[in-house]
Amino acid sequence: MREFKRKSRVLLVDDNADHLRGIKELVTLEGCYDVVGTTxxxxxxxxxxxxxxxxxxxxxxNMPEKDGLQAIQEIEKLGLDTRVIALSGYDDADLIFRAxxxxxxxxxxxxxxxxxxxxxxxxxxxxxxxxxxALSSRFFEYFQRSFKNEAVVSDEENLLTYLTSREEEVLxxxxxxxxxxxxxxxxxxxxxxxxxxxxxxxxxxxxxDRTQAVLYAINNGFGNRKRSKVAV
Amino acid sequence: MREFKRKSRVLLVDDNADHLRGIKELVTLEGCYDVVGTTxxxxxxxxxxxxxxxxxxxxxxNMPEKDGLQAIQEIEKLGLDTRVIALSGYDDADLIFRAxxxxxxxxxxxxxxxxxxxxxxxxxxxxxxxxxxALSSRFFEYFQRSFKNEAVVSDEENLLTYLTSREEEVLxxxxxxxxxxxxxxxxxxxxxxxxxxxxxxxxxxxxxDRTQAVLYAINNGFGNRKRSKVAV
DNA sequence: TTCGTTCTAAATCTTTAGATTGATAAAATA
DNA sequence: TATTTTATCAATCTAAAGATTTAGAACGAA
Numbered sequence: 251m252r253e254f255k256r257k258s259r260v261l262l263v264d265d266n267a268d269h270l271r272g273i274k275e276l277v278t279l280e281g282c283y284d285v286v287g288t289t290x291x292x293x294x295x296x297x298x299x300x301x302x303x304x305x306x307x308x309x310x311x312n313m314p315e316k317d318g319l320q321a322i323q324e325i326e327k328l329g330l331d332t333r334v335i336a337l338s339g340y341d342d343a344d345l346i347f348r349a350x351x352x353x354x355x356x357x358x359x360x361x362x363x364x365x366x367x368x369x370x371x372x373x374x375x376x377x378x379x380x381x382x383x384a385l386s387s388r389f390f391e392y393f394q395r396s397f398k399n400e401a402v403v404s405d406e407e408n409l410l411t412y413l414t415s416r417e418e419e420v421l422x423x424x425x426x427x428x429x430x431x432x433x434x435x436x437x438x439x440x441x442x443x444x445x446x447x448x449x450x451x452x453x454x455x456x457x458x459d460r461t462q463a464v465l466y467a468i469n470n471g472f473g474n475r476k477r478s479k480v481a482v
Numbered sequence: 483m484r485e486f487k488r489k490s491r492v493l494l495v496d497d498n499a500d501h502l503r504g505i506k507e508l509v510t511l512e513g514c515y516d517v518v519g520t521t522x523x524x525x526x527x528x529x530x531x532x533x534x535x536x537x538x539x540x541x542x543x544n545m546p547e548k549d550g551l552q553a554i555q556e557i558e559k560l561g562l563d564t565r566v567i568a569l570s571g572y573d574d575a576d577l578i579f580r581a582x583x584x585x586x587x588x589x590x591x592x593x594x595x596x597x598x599x600x601x602x603x604x605x606x607x608x609x610x611x612x613x614x615x616a617l618s619s620r621f622f623e624y625f626q627r628s629f630k631n632e633a634v635v636s637d638e639e640n641l642l643t644y645l646t647s648r649e650e651e652v653l654x655x656x657x658x659x660x661x662x663x664x665x666x667x668x669x670x671x672x673x674x675x676x677x678x679x680x681x682x683x684x685x686x687x688x689x690x691d692r693t694q695a696v697l698y699a700i701n702n703g704f705g706n707r708k709r710s711k712v713a714v
Numbered sequence: 715t716t717c718g719t720t721c722t723a724a725a726t727c728t729t730t731a732g733a734t735t736g737a738t739a740a741a742a743t744a
Numbered sequence: 745t746a747t748t749t750t751a752t753c754a755a756t757c758t759a760a761a762g763a764t765t766t767a768g769a770a771c772g773a774a
Binding site: 720721722724731733735737744 | 748755762764766
């Protein structure tokens with residue numbers, strides 16, 4: 251499949267010049283890539299990217315001077331079609347998670363076989379996001395751990411379950427920043443009725459004012475359950 | 483490697499009885515699994531899990547009566563060592579994301595080759611989290627998209643950047659549900675000073691009351707930036 | 715020194731929020 | 745049928761929130 255496509259244009263970034271040469275040799279030998287540049291500096295890399303618009307950037311993220319993750323973030327902000335693969339010496343779950351979060355399209359360890367790197371480039375060049383199976387597993391462990399606290403909260407202890415549907419409507423509007431008058435207008439009921447509902451909500455959620463009610467709602471999976479938390 | 487380990491005990495759940503038989507045959511023929519039970523009902527499945535404590539559960543998540551995702555969530559809440567693999571007919575990114583979020587250790591399409599399913603069981607039984615490469619790619623696209631809005635928000639448009647450090651302290655206490663008196667006590671300043679700060683915060687955030695201020699803070703990356711949003 | 719910012723504070727005032735009590739009617743449930 | 749829950753509304757009252765103005769002290773920058 252690969253031989254039918256135009257050559258992917260690749261930029262290599264690694265603060266270790268020796269390693270940089272090694273990668274260049276490896277990628278060049280493969281034959282189906284144009285290495286448009288190599289650099290040991292993240293800052294230079296960003297300028298090169300603006301100039302040459304490579305398809306793929308292999309970015310070492312364990313660099314002393316400038317953080318590779320930060321560089322990736324800046325590249326993503328440019329809004330180009332350039333896709334970045336993070337190169338790292340560590341399979342640390344937190345590093346992997348952060349890299350993928352900020353938009354890296356792949357994450358490959360330096361210790362992995364060169365065939366693995368080439369495969370990653372191919373996959374990412376084809377528009378996919380690629381994580382080797384071993385790293386993918388680490389990522390998901392981290393990912394699931396970050397949701398576990400939330401799951402505990404959403405137990406039967408959730409006071410929101412005691413609210414009537416009307417009270418939920420009122421709380422929904424409260425969490426949008428409405429005052430009594432606003433809620434009354436939107437629900438076509440009187441302001442005093444709204445006050446009654448709000449007071450009942452306070453009782454059920456065991457809070458003293460609307461701010462606390464809104465905070466409780468947000469922290470306990472209110473808001474169409476469309477919003478969740480991930481520790482980052 | 484597989485032949486050195488004890489047989490993994492597997493429970494199969496699928497509302498389609500025919501498909502259930504097919505999977506059972508497939509898994510049984512493999513020889514290194516004990517199928518401890520099969521059922522077409524998610525509710526029955528949960529009871530079976532409590533009784534037999536299987537190592538692996540293959541759970542169809544596209545069932546009419548009870549939602550498979552909900553079943554997985556309930557299983558996770560049991561806190562057992564049972565690891566659930568989601569079986570689905572759809573490679574919908576949202577479905578994959580939700581399944582992994584609630585704790586599924588794998589996600590396999592029914593249309594995939596049987597070898598793929600066996601491989602997934604092996605990986606998950608070995609303690610890993612496994613997503614086939616194609617689904618992993620979809621997951622990450624969804625995952626990264628969910629973080630993109632956040633990145634846009636955290637630009638220079640964030641009104642929070644205009645707050646002084648003292649105002650940030652006050653806002654922080656506001657987002658914890660404190661009233662004027664509480665904030666005054668905690669910052670060792672008078673209540674009127676707090677009011678001044680709060681009023682200045684309102685001006686800068688362009689809101690009218692504390693609830694709106696708190697909502698703005700939460701939705702724009704306040705709170706040590708330890709909390710992020712993922713659309714689920 | 716002068717200027718701007720920030721933090722502090724008070725006084726005054728209006729508006730909103732919240733507590734409490736009591737009441738009616740429909741709807742669900744026992 | 746009797747009872748409970750829910751939704752609606754009113755009146756009253758206190759407490760809290762918020763708007764506005766004014767101003768002193770500290771600090772750093774021009």
